[in-house]
Amino acid sequence: MSELSATVMNLPRRDAQDKLRGRTKYTNDRIRPDMLHAVLLRSTVPAGRIRKLDVSAALRCPGVRAVATGADAPGLYGIGIADHPLLAIDTIRYHGEPIAVVAAETEKQARAALAAIMLEVEPLAPVLTMADALQPGARLVHEGWRGYEVITEGGARAGNIAWEAKSSRGDVDAAFARPDIRIIESSFTVGRQSHVPFEPRVAIGSWEDGRAHIQTSTQVPWTVRNVTGRVMQLPPGRVRVTVPPVGGGFGLKFDASIEPITAVLARMTGRTVVLENTRQEEMATCLCRENAEIRIRSAVTAEGYIAGREAVVLMDCGAYGGEQVFLTTMTAHTLGGNYRVGATRLVSRAVYTNTPPNGAFRACNGVYNTFALERHTDEICDALGFDPMEFRKKNVLGDGDLGATGQVFEADVLGPMLDRMETLRASTGTSEAEADGRLYGIATTVGTWFVFVGPSAATVNLNADGSATLVTSGVEIGSGTMVQSLPQIVAGQLGLAPDQVIVREADTDAAGLDVGVGGGRTTVSIGAASVAACAEVREKLLRTAGEMLQTRPEDLVLRDGRVEIAGRPGSGISIPAVVAHAQATTGPVTGSGAFTARNTPAMSGCAMGHFIDALDIPVFVVHEAEVAVDPDTGHVEVLAYRVVQDVGRALNPRAVMGQIQGGVVQGLGYALHEEVTITADGRIAQDDFETYRLPLAQDVVPVAADLYEGAPSMGPLGTKGAGEVPILAVGAAIGCAVARAIGKPVRQLPLTPPRVLRLLHEREPPPEFPHIAHGWASNTLG
Amino acid sequence: MTVTFQLNGEDCRFDGDPMTPLVDILRQERFLTGTKAVCREGFCGACTVHVDDEAVPSCLKPVGLVQGCAVTTIEGLSFGSQALHPLQANFEAVDAVQCGMCFPGMVMSLSAFVRDNPHASRPEIKAAMAGNICRCTGYERIVDAVADCLDQARKAGQLVGGIHV
Numbered sequence: 001m002s003e004l005s006a007t008v009m010n011l012p013r014r015d016a017q018d019k020l021r022g023r024t025k026y027t028n029d030r031i032r033p034d035m036l037h038a039v040l041l042r043s044t045v046p047a048g049r050i051r052k053l054d055v056s057a058a059l060r061c062p063g064v065r066a067v068a069t070g071a072d073a074p075g076l077y078g079i080g081i082a083d084h085p086l087l088a089i090d091t092i093r094y095h096g097e098p099i100a101v102v103a104a105e106t107e108k109q110a111r112a113a114l115a116a117i118m119l120e121v122e123p124l125a126p127v128l129t130m131a132d133a134l135q136p137g138a139r140l141v142h143e144g145w146r147g148y149e150v151i152t153e154g155g156a157r158a159g160n161i162a163w164e165a166k167s168s169r170g171d172v173d174a175a176f177a178r179p180d181i182r183i184i185e186s187s188f189t190v191g192r193q194s195h196v197p198f199e200p201r202v203a204i205g206s207w208e209d210g211r212a213h214i215q216t217s218t219q220v221p222w223t224v225r226n227v228t229g230r231v232m233q234l235p236p237g238r239v240r241v242t243v244p245p246v247g248g249g250f251g252l253k254f255d256a257s258i259e260p261i262t263a264v265l266a267r268m269t270g271r272t273v274v275l276e277n278t279r280q281e282e283m284a285t286c287l288c289r290e291n292a293e294i295r296i297r298s299a300v301t302a303e304g305y306i307a308g309r310e311a312v313v314l315m316d317c318g319a320y321g322g323e324q325v326f327l328t329t330m331t332a333h334t335l336g337g338n339y340r341v342g343a344t345r346l347v348s349r350a351v352y353t354n355t356p357p358n359g360a361f362r363a364c365n366g367v368y369n370t371f372a373l374e375r376h377t378d379e380i381c382d383a384l385g386f387d388p389m390e391f392r393k394k395n396v397l398g399d400g401d402l403g404a405t406g407q408v409f410e411a412d413v414l415g416p417m418l419d420r421m422e423t424l425r426a427s428t429g430t431s432e433a434e435a436d437g438r439l440y441g442i443a444t445t446v447g448t449w450f451v452f453v454g455p456s457a458a459t460v461n462l463n464a465d466g467s468a469t470l471v472t473s474g475v476e477i478g479s480g481t482m483v484q485s486l487p488q489i490v491a492g493q494l495g496l497a498p499d500q501v502i503v504r505e506a507d508t509d510a511a512g513l514d515v516g517v518g519g520g521r522t523t524v525s526i527g528a529a530s531v532a533a534c535a536e537v538r539e540k541l542l543r544t545a546g547e548m549l550q551t552r553p554e555d556l557v558l559r560d561g562r563v564e565i566a567g568r569p570g571s572g573i574s575i576p577a578v579v580a581h582a583q584a585t586t587g588p589v590t591g592s593g594a595f596t597a598r599n600t601p602a603m604s605g606c607a608m609g610h611f612i613d614a615l616d617i618p619v620f621v622v623h624e625a626e627v628a629v630d631p632d633t634g635h636v637e638v639l640a641y642r643v644v645q646d647v648g649r650a651l652n653p654r655a656v657m658g659q660i661q662g663g664v665v666q667g668l669g670y671a672l673h674e675e676v677t678i679t680a681d682g683r684i685a686q687d688d689f690e691t692y693r694l695p696l697a698q699d700v701v702p703v704a705a706d707l708y709e710g711a712p713s714m715g716p717l718g719t720k721g722a723g724e725v726p727i728l729a730v731g732a733a734i735g736c737a738v739a740r741a742i743g744k745p746v747r748q749l750p751l752t753p754p755r756v757l758r759l760l761h762e763r764e765p766p767p768e769f770p771h772i773a774h775g776w777a778s779n780t781l782g
Numbered sequence: 783m784t785v786t787f788q789l790n791g792e793d794c795r796f797d798g799d800p801m802t803p804l805v806d807i808l809r810q811e812r813f814l815t816g817t818k819a820v821c822r823e824g825f826c827g828a829c830t831v832h833v834d835d836e837a838v839p840s841c842l843k844p845v846g847l848v849q850g851c852a853v854t855t856i857e858g859l860s861f862g863s864q865a866l867h868p869l870q871a872n873f874e875a876v877d878a879v880q881c882g883m884c885f886p887g888m889v890m891s892l893s894a895f896v897r898d899n900p901h902a903s904r905p906e907i908k909a910a911m912a913g914n915i916c917r918c919t920g921y922e923r924i925v926d927a928v929a930d931c932l933d934q935a936r937k938a939g940q941l942v943g944g945i946h947v
Contacts, residue, residue, distance in 0.1 A: 010877070012874065012875075012877060013874075013877060013879055015879070015882065016873070016874045016877075016879040016882075017866065017870075017874060019879050019882030019883075019885055020866065020870040020873055020874060020879060020882070020885050020886070020889060021816065021856065021857070021859075021860065021866070021870065021886075022814075022815070022816015022817065022818075022855070022856035022857055022885075022886035023816065023857075024882055025815065026883065029809075029815035031810075195917075196917055197881070197917065198818065198820045198826070198828060198881065198883035198884055198917060199881070199883055245881075245882070246881065247818075247881050247882070247883035248881040248883060248917055248918060249881075250917070279820065279821050279822060279823075477881060478880035478881030478882065478918050479880065480880070654877050655877060658877055658878075658880065658919065658923060661919065661920035661921075661922055661923065662880060662918045662919045662920040663920075664920060665919075665920030665921065666917070666920075688821065688823060688825075689821040689823060689825035689826055689915070690823065690825060694915050694917065695920075695921075696911070696912055696915065696921075697907075697908040697909075697911035697912065697914075697921040697924070697925065698905075698908045698909060698911075698912060700920055700921050700922060701922075702922045703920070703922075
């Protein structure tokens, strides 16, 4: 297919030179001397009532131009439920929560003025853990939860349960009552993961002709626009968001947080205002991957058939619902993925606590549910004497199998991918010899993820110089979509070279709605909208050229910058000549395109409280890790790592390989040493680079990867998102490999040396969840 | 107090607190924003500059300590349309860059390293990167590019980075 051959290539990044020379201007490089600097007054208690908040003295401090409080932006925002104020109103729900903000001529003046704000808080006993929050009679983190605006209907809610999603298919009670099954139960617990993008959350706000303009480091310009409108009680159309290159996101910037504050201050002062989190603020209020607690039970026959499965997943959303409300949906597709199961029921609950709110992080929810599911699978194999690889081959989802919500999966994908892993291993060899006397383990695990499709829009303007301008709300966060896959797609559609495709950076005034850059969706969704826009452009171009060449449009093709007569290379006329003719006769050549989810059906009644009932584009991975564990220190060394990834179609294989290496390494950090803990006063204890241990060059190995192409996808040219999923099964592969190395069950991540030593010496207590009832139904709101 | 030093080959004068971190002067007063202030504690390496040809984190360098020194930032490594440093060219060639924020510091650290260690092995390259964190790439391509760069220089019989200020 020529369209495909014109699109697939290892296109280099057009932004690499400037990034390497330090010339790229990220948002926080755009601070100018005439801007006001904003600094936040943040809570120093995890829970309390604001008894007094008087900013009048701060307003009189040198250089201060404005002070804002919750009263200046009273609207609430959220995903699913509007529960989140921009600045605390009456109630403090987490340590670090913004209460007031000062804008002054210099950052130093703004900081000095913070001390002049009179704040009296009556502390309340904080609810710090999900166990505390689910105690009968627990203090409510949100006393007024019943009164919140529900933005998306359908989830069950009560008290400290911000949202509950359930899936139920088949007769699970009957499956567990079968005489020929054994029941295996496992419990897992995982901590938070901090994204640590090198550019922190930062925004520059101005007030222009009665509208807000926010330049910001975000993955979701339309969310920032809409949230700013909500909290300022303005029509969202009075907010414009533009996005410079983003210095890393990983999901942290998939929600609005501090950006609207700059608009509030800009309106108050008429000045441009910058607000940038310090590194300490960034880490102390990081919208982390949530900590979670998982109990999973399976009924398995002696032949290895999984007759029934049920699970309870508790997700700590922190002080506000945020992304976790949505992510409760994902349990059905992640914990409910991977394997063919007779009957299943899963409940996933987002639980309020007085801790910093959590958010989205690359393969959200999937990372720990895959860890839990894969370790549970190994525990099944241990208990029933199955070979773990054979058990997986026998039970992975295949063509026609049902997911947890009754979705019918198409095609055998995971099975052939497991075979490909064996081929890959045969080609690389294994590294057992490098264990050198340490405890050696190897594990192969599988994972199920998806492409978060949803609405995208694109406009393509074809210019008289033969270039095309692509206008979308896409953002370049580092993954390369805006500089590699999208120009490749447009060029392939229009017979241009990729460097002739100009990609406009996101501007909500210029481009249509977009859900944002996340969920592996940009190449698929913006790519599909771009293909649709190109179709309109091509139709206009061929019609005009047909008139000029006296040839039927259907006999013409676009190739190498020309409109050619099919089968006659070099014939016809150059695209610039056609565009110039069109401009003079029918007008400029433009096209617009739109795309959204097709909403693949679930089985009626199987999904409750879900934002997505079924996956439009499932994505699968097979990950294999080899580890050596030092029995004296508990240190885990990763000896080798292999990936087979379902990419649909790799448009830029080299860039995909780069995403796999980077994603796996983030997963290694999560699995082994990135640890977030909450102090007794509700703080994130690891709020700097000394205490939060990121992967370094010496921690990593080159990942051997095989790209599995050809699985069904509605994405343009058969693509699936490739950047999100590489982190999915790393916790699983490492957890399973370490468990096999040490011969003890691994039920918690990260596997820091002290934890591994405790496991080795049987001093690590297994997770106990007294707040998860024994009967599955007792863990639901009915 | 007044501090004078050379900045990218030109005289630079700073009047103020000599304890001011060099990175703040570079970014806030000279608008040399290629030097990134990420952790401000010396762990990440994104603010690395050369002071008298040695790679140092500019967040930990009070400006008073660069009195009389020659400071080179990423912007000074190759001006205008001058060719990229061989390391930069190799990073570009292997598609190593993602978000890009660590790279100016990575280039400044490693350009000093390859100049001084023309025969470095892969483990030595990784050890030299211990003070430069990258959150996107998983490092291996960066290591590949440094190794390629050293190979090319050895084959050409040159020291890497002979061109830099």
